[in-house]
Amino acid sequence: MANMQMVFLGTSSAAPTAERGLSSIAIMREGELLLFDAGEGMQRNFIKAGIGMNRKMKVFVSHMHADHCAGLLGLLQTMALLGRERPLDIYGQPRLKEFLLENMRIINFHLTFEIRIHVITKEGVVAEEGDYTVSCCEGQHSVPTLAFRLDERDRPGMFDVKKAKKLGVPEGEIYSRLQHGRDIKYKGKVIRSADVVGPARQGRKIGISGDTRPTKKLEKFFSGCDVLVFESTYSHDKLAKALETSHSTATEAATLAKKARAKKLFLTHFSARYEETSSLVKEASAIHKDVEAAEDLKAVDIPYPK
Incomplete structure (x- = not known):
């Protein structure tokens, strides 16, 4: 059995607040770290969470907006200053590679470890280990964007x-x-x-939306997720603003989660206008039965399906 814990490192949208940093989610699984997005300044909460700078690690970047990718530069430099030695795998769209290499050249900092940049050019599986895969699907945003899904392979059945x-x-x-x-x-x-030996036991399935409008494609992609983290930048009375900026409302996030039969929904990526998020949770809970608001440094254990 592999322990799995998800830690929210940043839950605000384009601008940070006193309580919320910019987008980043860490999933720790069997000593490995899977990091989804790295908004500006996220390494501070990375350090606060006590995750560790030298563990096996993969980073997945949804799109090229600063609140999702600019923190990667600081994180890499912090890791080098703290003496990281392990290689680091980074996955993202073609411009991510250009962004990293050019900024590292201009800033002129050197790493103590190898970075392996994997350019994503199509949907489907982008990373694979013996007992899990990470896949991507196109979202709908103001720039090209990707949603991600972590799928564990089935475990052997119970031995009698x-x-x-x-x-x-x-x-x-x-x-x-x-x-x-x-x-x-x-x-x-x-x-x-x-x-x-009994029948195979189902692994866990975790979905992370990135920034996007809800789409039928994403509904299918996230089908059957045990946990779905979906952006909820606005309440539904701001639908016009969500449409204008290619974001989602709490109502839309919950509707998609319900149609996808996701068991648990976490709302995140909140506009700075919301000092607290209870109204967004209430709005989503009218549609989906199990909704929580993400909070910076909230840690969530993810059990196996029953």
Whole structure:
């Protein structure tokens, strides 16, 4: 089992407030950090959260607006100053590579670690490990933008020790082989994995919208998410402003989450006009049954589906 925790490092929209920094979400999973967006100044909350600067890490940038990408420069420099040694993988659109390399040239700072920039040119899987993938989907914003989804692969089913013992299977390596789907031959008798292992157990699915209008495409992309983080820049009485700026309202975020059958919805990316967000949560909760407002440094444990 892999522990998973999500920490909100910045939850404001274009301008920070005294309580909210700019967009950034960290997902910590089995010692690895997956960072989604890095708004200006986000490394301060990164440090406050005690995440650690030298762990295995991937960074995914949704689009080229400063409140989502400019903090990456400061984060890289801070990591170098603190002696990071591990390579760092960064994923984003073609202009992200240009942005990073040109600014590093102008500022003239040097890294103590390798950065591997992965240019995203199409939708689909952009990063893959043995037990999870990260995929992207186009959103609808004032500039090209991407939404991301983390999908864990299914885990092996529950191993029935009583059945195994009844079949005479000794404890040890054979148990592991059976649990991972391999049939075995023991004392001349074939024992199938399916005889002692239950059905595969579903992994977790986490969706992160970036900045976007709600679309049918995103509704399909986020289908069945255990947790969906969706931008909620405005309340629905500001729909005209949301349309003008290519953002979403709390009502629209909740409507999409409900249609996508997302189990849990976190609202984020709040306009600085909202000193508190209870009205936005109330608005969304009239549509979706499980809604929370993201807050800077809020940490959320994400359990496996029941």
